[in-house]
Amino acid sequence: MAWIEKQRNILDFALSSLVRRWGKNLALVMVYTVIVFVLASILFMTHSIKREASLILRGSPEIVVQRILAGRHDLTPGRYIEKLAKIPGVREVKGRLWGYYYEPSTGANYTMIVTDEHRENVGTIAIGAGVARSSDVREGDMIPFRSSDGSYVSFEVTGVLTPESELVASDVIEVSERDFRSLFAMPEGYFTDLTLKVRNRKEVVVVADKIRRLLPDTRPILRDEILRTYDAIFDWRSGLLIVVFTGAILAFSIFSWDKATSLSFEEKKEMGVLKAVGWETSEVIAMKSWEGIVVSLTSFLLGVILAYMHVFFGSSILFMPVLKGWSVLYPHFKLVPYVDPYQLAALFFLTVVPYTAATIIPSWRAAIIDPDSVMRL
Amino acid sequence: MIELQRVTKVFNKGNSNEFVAVDDISLTIDPADISVLKGPSGAGKTTVLSVIGAMTKPTEGRVFIDGREITSLPERFLTGIRRKTFGFIFQQFNLIKGITALENVMIPSYPSGEKHSSLKKRAMDLLQILSLSGKAMSKIEWLSGGEAQRVAIARALINNPEIIIADEPTAHLDTKLSEEFIGIMAALNKEGKGVVIASHDPLIYGAKVVDTVVEIRDGRIVDKEERL
Amino acid sequence: MIMHPAVISLFVGSVLVCLMVLYSARYGATILTRWDLRSGSELQLTLERKTYLISTIMSYVFVFQLFSLFLFIFTADKLSTLFTGAMCAAGTLNVNNFGYPTMVLKVINFILGGMWLVLNHADNRAFDYPLIKKKYLLLMAIAPFVIAETIVQGAYFLNLKAHVITSCCGSLFSTEGEGIQAGLAGFPVIPMKILFYGAMGLTCLAGLYFYIKGRATGVFFSLMSIVTFGVSVAALISFISVYFYELPTHHCPFCILQGEYHYAGYPLYLALLCGAVGGTGVGTLFPFRKIESLKDAIPLIQKRLTLMTLLSYLLFTAVTTGAIIFTDFRLDGY
Ligand SMILES: Nc1ncnc2c1ncn2[C@@H]1O[C@H](COP(=O)(O)OP(=O)(O)OP(=O)(O)O)[C@@H](O)[C@H]1O
Ligand SMILES: [Mg+2]
Numbered sequence: 001m002a003w004i005e006k007q008r009n010i011l012d013f014a015l016s017s018l019v020r021r022w023g024k025n026l027a028l029v030m031v032y033t034v035i036v037f038v039l040a041s042i043l044f045m046t047h048s049i050k051r052e053a054s055l056i057l058r059g060s061p062e063i064v065v066q067r068i069l070a071g072r073h074d075l076t077p078g079r080y081i082e083k084l085a086k087i088p089g090v091r092e093v094k095g096r097l098w099g100y101y102y103e104p105s106t107g108a109n110y111t112m113i114v115t116d117e118h119r120e121n122v123g124t125i126a127i128g129a130g131v132a133r134s135s136d137v138r139e140g141d142m143i144p145f146r147s148s149d150g151s152y153v154s155f156e157v158t159g160v161l162t163p164e165s166e167l168v169a170s171d172v173i174e175v176s177e178r179d180f181r182s183l184f185a186m187p188e189g190y191f192t193d194l195t196l197k198v199r200n201r202k203e204v205v206v207v208a209d210k211i212r213r214l215l216p217d218t219r220p221i222l223r224d225e226i227l228r229t230y231d232a233i234f235d236w237r238s239g240l241l242i243v244v245f246t247g248a249i250l251a252f253s254i255f256s257w258d259k260a261t262s263l264s265f266e267e268k269k270e271m272g273v274l275k276a277v278g279w280e281t282s283e284v285i286a287m288k289s290w291e292g293i294v295v296s297l298t299s300f301l302l303g304v305i306l307a308y309m310h311v312f313f314g315s316s317i318l319f320m321p322v323l324k325g326w327s328v329l330y331p332h333f334k335l336v337p338y339v340d341p342y343q344l345a346a347l348f349f350l351t352v353v354p355y356t357a358a359t360i361i362p363s364w365r366a367a368i369i370d371p372d373s374v375m376r377l
Numbered sequence: 378m379i380e381l382q383r384v385t386k387v388f389n390k391g392n393s394n395e396f397v398a399v400d401d402i403s404l405t406i407d408p409a410d411i412s413v414l415k416g417p418s419g420a421g422k423t424t425v426l427s428v429i430g431a432m433t434k435p436t437e438g439r440v441f442i443d444g445r446e447i448t449s450l451p452e453r454f455l456t457g458i459r460r461k462t463f464g465f466i467f468q469q470f471n472l473i474k475g476i477t478a479l480e481n482v483m484i485p486s487y488p489s490g491e492k493h494s495s496l497k498k499r500a501m502d503l504l505q506i507l508s509l510s511g512k513a514m515s516k517i518e519w520l521s522g523g524e525a526q527r528v529a530i531a532r533a534l535i536n537n538p539e540i541i542i543a544d545e546p547t548a549h550l551d552t553k554l555s556e557e558f559i560g561i562m563a564a565l566n567k568e569g570k571g572v573v574i575a576s577h578d579p580l581i582y583g584a585k586v587v588d589t590v591v592e593i594r595d596g597r598i599v600d601k602e603e604r605l
Numbered sequence: 606m607i608m609h610p611a612v613i614s615l616f617v618g619s620v621l622v623c624l625m626v627l628y629s630a631r632y633g634a635t636i637l638t639r640w641d642l643r644s645g646s647e648l649q650l651t652l653e654r655k656t657y658l659i660s661t662i663m664s665y666v667f668v669f670q671l672f673s674l675f676l677f678i679f680t681a682d683k684l685s686t687l688f689t690g691a692m693c694a695a696g697t698l699n700v701n702n703f704g705y706p707t708m709v710l711k712v713i714n715f716i717l718g719g720m721w722l723v724l725n726h727a728d729n730r731a732f733d734y735p736l737i738k739k740k741y742l743l744l745m746a747i748a749p750f751v752i753a754e755t756i757v758q759g760a761y762f763l764n765l766k767a768h769v770i771t772s773c774c775g776s777l778f779s780t781e782g783e784g785i786q787a788g789l790a791g792f793p794v795i796p797m798k799i800l801f802y803g804a805m806g807l808t809c810l811a812g813l814y815f816y817i818k819g820r821a822t823g824v825f826f827s828l829m830s831i832v833t834f835g836v837s838v839a840a841l842i843s844f845i846s847v848y849f850y851e852l853p854t855h856h857c858p859f860c861i862l863q864g865e866y867h868y869a870g871y872p873l874y875l876a877l878l879c880g881a882v883g884g885t886g887v888g889t890l891f892p893f894r895k896i897e898s899l900k901d902a903i904p905l906i907q908k909r910l911t912l913m914t915l916l917s918y919l920l921f922t923a924v925t926t927g928a929i930i931f932t933d934f935r936l937d938g939y
Contacts, residue, residue: 002489002490002491003490004490005490005491005492005493006487006488006489006490008493009486009487009488009490009491009493009496010487010488012487012493013480013484013487016476016480020475020476266474269471270473272471273471273472273473273484274484276432276465276467276471277465277484277485277532278456278459278460278485278488278536279456279485279487279488280452280453280456280457280488281452281453282453283487283488370432370433371432372427372432372433374467374471375423375426375427375432375467375468375544376423
């Protein structure tokens with residue numbers, strides 16, 4: 001195939017010409033890489049946080065029912081459980097006990113929760129990895145807690161939780177039901193809220209409607225709704241950041257336009273020589289396009305690889321505060337590596353398209369130099 | 378056969394700095410000959426040469442290569458014809474710095490789609506003929522003037538053209554190298570290649586091997602001498 | 606507006622493409638009025654040079670259109686979690702009235718871009734620019750479509766509001782629903798199979814004959830290739846999809862693009878699009894076969910395009926038929 005050979009030869013020349021002007025091109029690749037790096041970091045991070053959050057939510061009950069008193073979340077009486085269980089389509093109703101505990105020494109807010117596994121283990125707790133780190137405890141240690149009457153109660157740590165996602169479970173402390181009630185002086189027969197499992201996913205909305213009618217002082221919260229809100233919030237956050245960075249992309253486009261326009265005398269002469277010895281305008285454009293493709297792909301790959309390491313091995317140190325910024329508990333926060341082709345496609349669009357658009361006219365300008373111009377140098 | 382019919386080249390036409398560089402020239406170049414365009418600086422030799430070599434479109438008049446009118450061809454066809462018909466040697470050689478002599482020789486053939494390996498072999502052969510094989514991998518800026526000139530000749534020959542066009546090839550060379558150059562041209566001419574040289578160097582237009590000398594002044598032909 | 610990264614990139618990309626096409630169209634207009642090959646004037650030289658720029662721009666635009674079409678559908682698919690009831694792109698596109706028109710415009714612009722490049726390619730084979738005016742007339746015709754796409758897509762994104770209740774593919778492409786989609790889904794399977802294989806068979810036969818003998822069936826082949834494009838999409842909705850999903854009631858043309866189904870939709874749709882571009886390309890060139898300077902070039906280009914279409918359509922047929930034969934799923938009972 002003559003066409004392929006031709007393109008290979010032209011690519012060959014394009015590479016050698018890039019290498020010859022390595023100083024200028026290195027600057028370009030570096031700026032380009034930084035742009036890709038920043039955008040890729042944002043995308044990777046929001047995507048994996050979103051994914052982890054939805055992984056966790058997926059395991060949670062379809063409906064949570066909270067009692068509302070004067071517009072605020074209040075304790076739910078246990079007798080509601082039987083009422084709800086009678087609604088057709090409801091498979092299971094459970095009372096949940098959970099709350100927040102503020103630890104002044106570390107300044108952290110822990111989530112205290114009674115789980116099925118830990119319900120009966122009086123006097124012991126299981127803690128999330130974040131808690132273990134922030135208060136520096138291991139299995140077998142005792143941790144004191146200040147109860148609502150001001151006295152101190154100590155619990156033995158019998159386990160450190162290692163869930164699939166650190167994001168949500170890292171601040172969790174699992175306690176027994178009795179300890180929970182005494183610690184917070186929570187009256188018997190009341191729960192923080194109730195969870196419902198529904199027999200058929202499609203009936204969730206119908207069931208929620210019935211709950212509102214049956215118990216007008218409650219509010220049913222649907223899992224799917226939370227998922228949607230999560231998605232929207234994360235997309236919105238990353239989108240917002242990207243809008244902020246469109247400024248950077250614009251600046252970068254202008255930078256590449258300028259780089260492509262300001263050809264040195266030597267470069268202009270080179271184009272002229274190519275034309276004079278028998279290259280055609282479209283072949284010089286092809287050469288320039290290859291240069292652009294090589295620069296784009298190199299920077300893109302570099303930027304993506306660096307961002308991958310930054311987000312998944314380096315805990316996104318550079319801009320975690322911007323995106324997450326809601327707790328002091330997550331310094332060691334590690335995301336599970338997750339990249340899908342879709343993110344890469346979006347990223348490619350965001351970076352390569354503006355670059356290409358910015359360089360297309362300067363490349364053409366360089367290529368239309370008159371072949372006889374070199375005869376008068 | 379290359380034929381220029383009433384060719385005029387006007388620079389900056391319609392502007393105040395309008396300049397008629399070539400004025401109504403008709404000329405026939407025999408591709409079996411060594412032809413020389415001579416004349417003082419600014420006479421229009423380079424301009425005529427670039428019209429002959431299909432690098433510049435004339436403002437008026439027509440140019441025929443082997444009977445085919447080329448003045449109205451679009452660039453992509455003109456380039457193809459130019460590539461096959463002409464090999465150029467420039468006054469400053471205009472080799473590309475930073476790459477090897479070998480690559481410089483290969484460049485004109487890159488767009489032809491020839492396999493890289495076979496192209497490389499041809500380029501090496503050419504360098505060999507011009508006794509430059511030792512310098513094939515040297516960067517251009519390390520070559521001496523004579524070597525650079527021979528690289529430029531090799532580059533002009535890589536597409537196996539019918540006609541070699543050279544603009545003031547000896548301007549930067551001493552007598553010995555100039556004689557060497559004319560020797561190489563004579564040898565190529567014997568092998569059947571036409572040669573067109575623009576020069577005001579007596580060493581060139583006075584050389585025995587030259588068949589035709591055309592004298593240009595102020596864009597017009599003032600004298601044409603055919604030697605037998 | 607939903608500030609999703611891909612939404613922003615699609616939006617920015619389409620604005621850029623729109624600007625580039627407008628720029629090209631501006632010079633297209635000059636070329637239409639001022640082009641004079643015999644003149645050696647500065648203007649003519651400038652215009653000849655501009656044609657290089659415009660060719661380059663249009664090639665880029667063509668590639669961009671292809672990517673943006675797939676990215677658009679992919680994005681719609683991803684966004685489906687934001688809308689109540691949506692399970693895949695089908696629902697997201699249905700959130701407002703601009704979703705499906707955007708997609709259709711993207712397909713049209715891709716095919717138009719292909720047509721332009723075919724014309725341009727042919728024109729570059731002749732030494733006297735025989736198609737220059739036609740080419741730029743076509744470009745002027747393409748420009749409004751590209752602008753429309755940018756506007757409609759913008760409207761679509763601006764009117765995407767989270768939590769809107771939409772329909773999922775299950776109800777849009779269901780045998781009981783209303784509208785074209787449902788009509789296709791509910792189309793009886795046997796006639797649709799006959800239609801699909803008939804159209805494919807005819808197209809390929811005509812193409813093969815044209816490829817070997819030249820002339821004769823060419824125009825028919827070109828027309829049929831466009832018809833077959835439509836029929837294939839319909840067939841995909843009506844019965845092919847069902848075999849991929851192994852669910853008798855699932856007719857969605859988008860779910861097939863998901864990883865769950867091994868992204869099978871991408872090669873399939875790509876094959877269809879290539880086939881359509883090749884077929885329209887062949888047709889576009891027919892009126893110009895008599896032009897003296899293109900006498901030799903056009904038949905050759907048409908042959909290549911025909912081959913491209915044949916291979917693409919055969920690939921489509923082979924993959925879908927393979928899926929039908931080799932899945933354990935049987936439609937007979939339904
Ligand atoms: N692009 C241009 N614009 C305007 N004037 C030009 C241009 N190119 C050449 N000229 C003019 O045309 C005239 C002829 O130029 P040309 O280079 O053909 O002369 P020459 O005979 O080759 O001279 P020399 O021996 O010095 O190389 C010169 O006066 C020059 O200034
Ligand atoms: Mg000169």
